[in-house]
Amino acid sequence: MKSFLKVFVIAFVCFTLLLGGGVLAFLKMSGESNDPEVEPIQPDDIVVSPGPEGKEVKEKSELEQLVEKSKRINVLLMGLEGTRTDTIVLASFDPKDKKVDLVSIPRDTYYHIKGYDALDQKKINAVYGHSKSKGGGPEGVMQVASNVLKVPIHHYVTLSYKGVEQIVDSLGGVKVTIPFDMDYTDRYDNPPLRIDLKKGTRVLNGKDSVKFLRHRQNNDGSHSEGDLGRIKRQQQFLKAAAKKALSFRLPAVANTAFKFVKTNMELDDIIYYAKSAIGISTDDIETYRLPGKASNTKGASYYIHDPNATEELMVKIYKRGLED
Template identity: 55%
Template sequence: MKTFLKIFAIAFFCFIVAIGAGVLVFSKFYKEPPTDVVVSDTGKIDNTEIVDSNGEEEVEEEKSELEKLIENSKRVNFLLLGMEGARTDTIVFASFDPESKNVDLVSIPRDTYYERKGYNAADEKKINAAYGDDGVEGTMSAVSNVLGGVPIHHYVKVTYTGVERIVNSLDGVKVNIPMNMDYDDPYAKPPLHIHLKKGTQSLDGKHAIQFLRFRKGNNGGGYPDGDLGRIKAQQQFMKAAMGKVLGFRLPVVANTVFKYVKTDMELSDMGVMAKNAIGMKKENLKAYSLPGKAANQNHLSYFLHDQNEAENLMKEIYSR
């Protein structure tokens, strides 16, 4: 039984990681209590009103609706990054509810506009630049802020080589390719060559990477809605991969994931996750995209997220 739980836990991450995403960083959601707030022995803030030295009552700041939902939830959140060298090519926020067994994934466009103090170059104002400058913690902080301050508890990181091996361990993943995909970049390291025909087909690891990395063709054409179209394609792939991961290939997949996926989770934590995930079905998975719109500034393409709608999305996820 113990071995099964380990396999199930690893495979649980695999179906998410299979899209090429992957880094999950530990970040405890904690807010410093205001001055003179009483903290009980259990570590919880006492809601009793405090009277200051001037005799005036200090009232605890009212929590937002999202903060209340987070406080009352048992969800475990992950940041998933698909690595292309030192860059984060794919960024996904994943949230698992152990009570409902729901898994919610929010794709974060790598071109999302995100300002950081001290980084003023145009290309440094994209969220995918955070990893190269500030590492995993910087990426975690950026994604948490963009999503309204939600906590991120663990990280999962995978390279394209890892994704290729994982897909092969799944014996391929069936997807619908929406258009002919032809793109060549001999200067990429390693060189990138994408040649896929339109239609439904089962992709092995090599061709799955081509599908996941495609953005535009040699003729300049690509997804009509740009990077959002790429995200939709990745989400389609993710759902198809999940169906196979939860099938009979669990032991093979788990062995491959052990080799190619990096996470900060302890094996004991994975065991707990496995127990909570037993009974999870493909229907428990829902995928979203960060609300916002594409824009061009300073001759660069950005994705401008809608902060209010992003927080509304988090409230929807925490409420389901």
């Protein structure tokens, strides 16, 4: 196993801190904040049709109309493994109705950018490592994710694996149900990795949480669900971490988390979103996975997303607050 970890725990905790009240510690530094104006990254493929006098007029889909009317803020959470994104999650936050929707994007999602033609470069997790002049870095991943999901993305948060243990420990651990005995050894990892977690419900400290989120399969090949299996465990961990974090003394956690977080949010943005998110509960949080299926048809192992089902999912998300 060469992947250092799934940093979903950081993604969730930092999302909670940025949008859920942990940054309220900063309110002492600032007065009331107005609704921040941000320039979101938009999908770059626009359908047009002839309009009056031959002018091209954009045809607005149902999703585009919903986006236009919505006040949702979309934040892309990226857990980094060197120059690749080991975890990609869209956090869509409705400040009016206090709804949070998290869409996990499998790191093996197929996405080909001209000039990056090697098999392993045709995956969404490789975009971060492209040169910035050719659409790499966090902004490049934002653009690609926006194209895949067909919605604008306003901010990004990148997260280093180095803070995982400290952040989880600052929360006092997270209670999860381990679905099966996890038994894995990687002597070639640096440092060598040993995962030995028994089936059952328990509170995991930072070190064991990392192991729980890193697990791909056992030494004997059992429970080899790959990235999709880990997404299921991430989402279980998400709910558990949400329950703990939303009831925790978050300013103390913030002191640890912000050491390992990079974001394009300004302090005024963070304050505004945090204040808007006061009162959110775990019942307001929904988790999803990018629609699609695993495939080996393109010469390597990819996850091929379903554009139509993806658009239907985003319409459902954007309608969620409207239907309550």
